Amino acid sequence: MQTAAPTRAMKRRIRLNKLKTFFSKPQNLILLILGIVLTVTTVAPIIAIAKDTISIHPGTIDANITGKTEGYTFANYVDLFTSRTAKSNLWTPLLNTVLLSTISCVVSIIFGGVFAFLVTRTNLKFRKYLSSIFIFPYIMPQWTLAVVWKNLFYSNAVTHSADGLLASVFHITMPAWWCQGLFPSAMVLGLHYAPFAYILIGGIFRNMDANLEEAATILDTPRWKTMFRITLPMIKPAILSTVLLVFGSAMGSYPVPHYLNFQTLSTKYISLNSSRTGEASILAIIMMVFGVAILLANQLTLKSRKSYTTVTGKSGQISRFNLGKTGKYVIGAIFIVITFFTSIYPIISFAFETFLPNPGDYSFLYTGNVQNLTTKWWITAENVTENGMYGQQGMLYNKTIWHAYGGTLLVSVACALTAGTIGTLIGYAVSKNRRNKWANYVNNIAFLPYLMPSIAVGVAFFILFSNKYVNLFNTYWLLIIVGTVKYIPFASRASLNSMLQLSGEIEEAAIIQDIPWFKRMFRIIVPIQKSSIISGFMLPFMTCLRELSLFLLLCTQGYILSTTLDYFDEMGLYAFSSGINLILIVTILIFNTVVNKVTGASLDEGIGG
């Protein structure tokens, strides 16, 4: 007995000491707290939406089938999967969604990858300009390219609408498959996400030691073999990362397929929601399952992946392929033309649209008559007289637009700060405990919302926060919470990648000197990795500025610019939507430039030029 008591006390003390030691490391505390918080913010919406799939909703199909107005039922599952409408409500949209996501990935990887190769590995001319301009489609709201596509290619003969620019000016009519459906949707999304591929693949190309390729050349290996056996395998991780990012994003895109008349799970969710609410929630769950599946597939690839080290201790060199004296100019010029249509033309088109007398009325182009231009969309200061503006004031005086602009800035700044901070902490903590399972779990649970389609995440949070106790619909709080959860991966990935590059010795030296954690972070770690960390703040900010799918169901128009823009676009008031687009683009460019000047960080940093 005498020996047992001290042993128990000792054990308790040991446990206590272990606990003290455990929590004395800030990374452990961070992982524990954020692990719990992120589990709640990620899993609770999923449970809420899962519950919604079996709930009975008055006035919808489940109530009609069961004859009840409340309670639970599996009728939604049975009806969605087995009824006569299963093909139109589930299987066709599902197939379309998979096709759209896959082709978008292919387009973005080919376009972004080829461009990355040309910019980093060849003597292409105009690299600096092209590198900056290439990321514009990502800066712009994704459906603006869809609207530009419509304005360019629609025609009375094919789409039964007024003639677009190509038909009216050049009398060229494009076929239906070009104008609407899978092809234009995939092209628009592919172009929109090509900057992802460019940044990720370009990063590897830039750091890749050319010795391997040169060795192959010395061994007289054919060019194609070198490309497929050496170059492509080296960029495989970047391609996988692009697939990871683009597939989930394309799957959750609502506005692009909506504008280009293509039925996907996202558009079907919206159309089913009124009469088949529970079935719509099942569609959201299916989209989420895809997100989880992509994450798991990526994990498997990571496990089986061979070594793809691109940066070694040996001196490396980047050899540039010679495109030839003419080739470097010709290819550069081709890309200038392509990027003109993907990046510059939309901006010119938006600006021009704000001076047309009626939406889509290009009379000026046909006649040259300046009477067919107007400044009313900008300077009309009242909405009493009927000015052909559907009761709206001009943009300079339109309180709805400027209120929404303020709201967008508020949400974007708040999301960037919270997501950026949380993401940076996760990156830091995970890098410190990189072999720890809990750290891996936190890392994955933080990344999961990004892979879940935006519209599904929006739906889940709407359901979660529409109850008797917490009703956050149409509040900035809800947008900030959802935006933060969704954009943490931007920051966590940027932070983790940069923290992993950082040798532990640097911080250990400071620990030995008994320098507190805050000081170590702000005086050592953050300054060293400031570029990546700032990217982790900038990406959520820029993405949030023009996010629609995520916020579509969470607030009304007039709260933020993207929903206001979508409202005006749907109303056919293209002058307003184009004007808002310009405001957004200018805002993003200003912020990007300011951050670039102050910190030296930018989206395409280090790749081009």
Add this chain to the structure above:
Amino acid sequence: MKKIIAMALALVMVLALVGCNGAAPAANNAQDSAVKQVIKEAQGMTLEELCKKAIEESNGATFYGVGNSSRGKSALPLFIEYLQTIDPNYTLNFEWQQPKNNKIFDQLTADSLKDKGTFAVTLIQDGNQIESKMVKTGILDTFIPLDWANANGVKADEYNGYLPLQTLNKVFEYNCTGSKTFTNCWDFVAEGEHGLFMDVDSEIVGKNFLYMLTQEKYAGYLKEAFDKLPADKQAYFKPVIESLEADAKDLGLGANGAYALAWIKLWVENYMAVEDDGPICNTLVSASATDQFGLLVYSKLRSVEESDTVSKNNIKVAAYQDGFEGIGGYGYCHYMFVPDNSPLPWTACAFIAFITCTVDGFSAWGKDMGGYSSNPTVAAGTEEKYGHSKGGMNEAGEVEFECKNDRGYDWWVNNGKLVIEDPAYCASVAFTVGSWIEMLTKYKPE
């Protein structure tokens, strides 16, 4: 150990948070009866009396409204001005929300879970969903103003329907820069025709239009129009009608049900979906949209500005043309309701009375063509004030834009054979005719 503790904590938090969702609206009984009692009392009051009650209740408060029409935002300042004529010191802050994508129903449902709601009043469309999701569930209450009841010759406490603020019409219009004409409503579903129309899944009132066609009265209109078609055109439609007779029987439709189903089938399988009526209007008034037609909100014509290639004279309203046979469009209502947990029920009732019983109150909607007050007195006053029947005439009294001479509600219902939405009927066929419609394959250009 730490992982187990963390997981357990997380699970508890998750379940607690999700558990919040389970609360049913049943806890609102006390508040429900309070709002209903206010409504009962308010239905016997004049506008003046209601306004005094509103001033007592809401002076200095914030009034939240939610609606399918953005015009509530324009009407509220007029209402406040009116209250200030009674009490110059009266003030009221307000916020008007206009959710999209059918979210208004989710928003009102979520708000109904609270003891005291956020929204004082709502202006809402889609009789089908109102009936099944809002009224049967007790979320919204109908208030009938005394003056409105008197003007319509009904007794407020005996009136069974909802209170419509106005009826809006969507009418068939076609581009007339070519030679094509549309003289019968079956011409809109003839071979090779692809009318522009808001997708029925985007705007649910469009689906209600299709439901309403199956009601015997409107199916009868279609049969009459069919009988007046020339034989060659009848020959095209006849097999489709005959093939749907069994379906009409299965769906429990009346004698002319197959005509309705045939028209619906041909329409759904051929219309060209457009996001909104605005773009449809912009397309049709363009010179390049030769021979195109659409079914769109009539009032969109108000905002077309004349230019070298765009003109209101590039389109014609089908029903206005001599000899046109059959339905000329459809009408749906904007209804006014007081949420059962309205935080300001007296003010909501006064606001509803103001916009349904005075020309000034209705002016936010009445100033434009294509919206018809449900109050005959207000409708007459609005016509007198704004002269929509002569909206297309110039100052010399000559017709400048024929399509803008709005012939008014009575003409549209009696001569234009407008299909009017009936909420109860729509709700009753939503999952019979509705499911049948969902089986149809929508048009895609080839």
